Amino acid sequence: MVVFPNVKINLGLHVLRKRPDGYHDLDTCFYPVPLSDILEAIPSKEFEFSQTGLEVPGGEDSNLCIRAYSLLKEKYNIPPVKMHLHKIVPMGAGLGGGSSDGAFTIRLLNDLFHLNLSPVEMSEYSAVLGSDCPFFIYNKPMIGSGRGTDLLPADISLADNYIRIIHPGIHISTAQAFANLTPADNRLPVAELLALDKSLWKDKLTNDFCKGTYKNFSQLSEIESSLYNDGAFYACMSGSGSAVYGLFDSEPPPAPKSGYFIWTGRLA
Ligand SMILES: C[C@@](CO)(OP(=O)(O)O)[C@H](O)COP(=O)(O)OP(=O)(O)OC[C@H]1O[C@@H](n2ccc(N)nc2=O)[C@H](O)[C@@H]1O
Numbered sequence: 001m002v003v004f005p006n007v008k009i010n011l012g013l014h015v016l017r018k019r020p021d022g023y024h025d026l027d028t029c030f031y032p033v034p035l036s037d038i039l040e041a042i043p044s045k046e047f048e049f050s051q052t053g054l055e056v057p058g059g060e061d062s063n064l065c066i067r068a069y070s071l072l073k074e075k076y077n078i079p080p081v082k083m084h085l086h087k088i089v090p091m092g093a094g095l096g097g098g099s100s101d102g103a104f105t106i107r108l109l110n111d112l113f114h115l116n117l118s119p120v121e122m123s124e125y126s127a128v129l130g131s132d133c134p135f136f137i138y139n140k141p142m143i144g145s146g147r148g149t150d151l152l153p154a155d156i157s158l159a160d161n162y163i164r165i166i167h168p169g170i171h172i173s174t175a176q177a178f179a180n181l182t183p184a185d186n187r188l189p190v191a192e193l194l195a196l197d198k199s200l201w202k203d204k205l206t207n208d209f210c211k212g213t214y215k216n217f218s219q220l221s222e223i224e225s226s227l228y229n230d231g232a233f234y235a236c237m238s239g240s241g242s243a244v245y246g247l248f249d250s251e252p253p254p255a256p257k258s259g260y261f262i263w264t265g266r267l268a
């Protein structure tokens, strides 16, 4: 069975407060984007994992595909599989690529072995792997609260809008990014901001990670400006960075040559 774990962007990202468990309460909208890795798993005599494409840092045991398999194996004693991940999505980019691989592994194993897990059950298992994972179980526009794992459908559609994602290769540690900012819970909810006319998003819809990160890496605000110059109605860094995306009403002009990872596609 083959699946295509796609990425997400955050439309607005408010870090509200630090919690007693060390995580932060968030208010954000997750939106799925069809830039994907490729993941295959088939039943096998012994467990095997192989990987091509971009190299995933950390040992195999820390790979979220293997961690997801181990989690379900412990609960449901599922048979061994031969799993292959072809990694395309840049890592440490704020696109949730690793989280998506983990969540899609759970979905794949649920289908392959007819575990009959509900989306809520899969979401709960995936939350053990990472705060971004439950979104990828549903993979529809969602407002995320709590540590990002409490999800409600978002009343928003960017269907047929174009997106361009630019990642300059700066790897940002999510934990470090949270540690570097000061939470604040005095903003209008992201859901209310998204209900405004899209032309107002540029001035109203913010990602709290941008301020500090743009200060440290000026090329990120330059990328954001270049997306606006190319006609984006909204441009921002995703998650804790460092990928920056632009949203367009129509197909953007060809991207200039650069050493950066650049991907342009159409949203559903
Ligand atoms: C910031 C966000 C926004 O969507 O995305 P990314 O930039 O990673 O894609 C997420 O909250 C990232 O989720 P995820 O990458 O799954 O994080 P986790 O593995 O759960 O946590 C990594 C570390 O980030 C911090 N963390 C994460 C989530 C949260 N709500 N509060 C936190 O303080 C904690 O220090 C935690 O140890």
Ligand SMILES: Nc1ncnc2c1ncn2[C@@H]1O[C@H](COP(=O)(O)OP(=O)(O)O)[C@@H](O)[C@H]1O
Pocket: 056, 057, 058, 062, 063, 064, 065, 085, 087, 090, 091, 092, 093, 094, 095, 096, 097, 098, 099, 100, 101, 102, 172, 174, 239, 240, 241
């Ligand atoms: N299958 C995987 N793909 C990508 N990263 C993974 C994977 N498994 C574990 N990781 C770890 O997760 C880290 C963050 O990955 P990713 O989710 O792509 O970034 P972000 O949290 O910025 O969106 C990587 O640097 C890597 O150490």
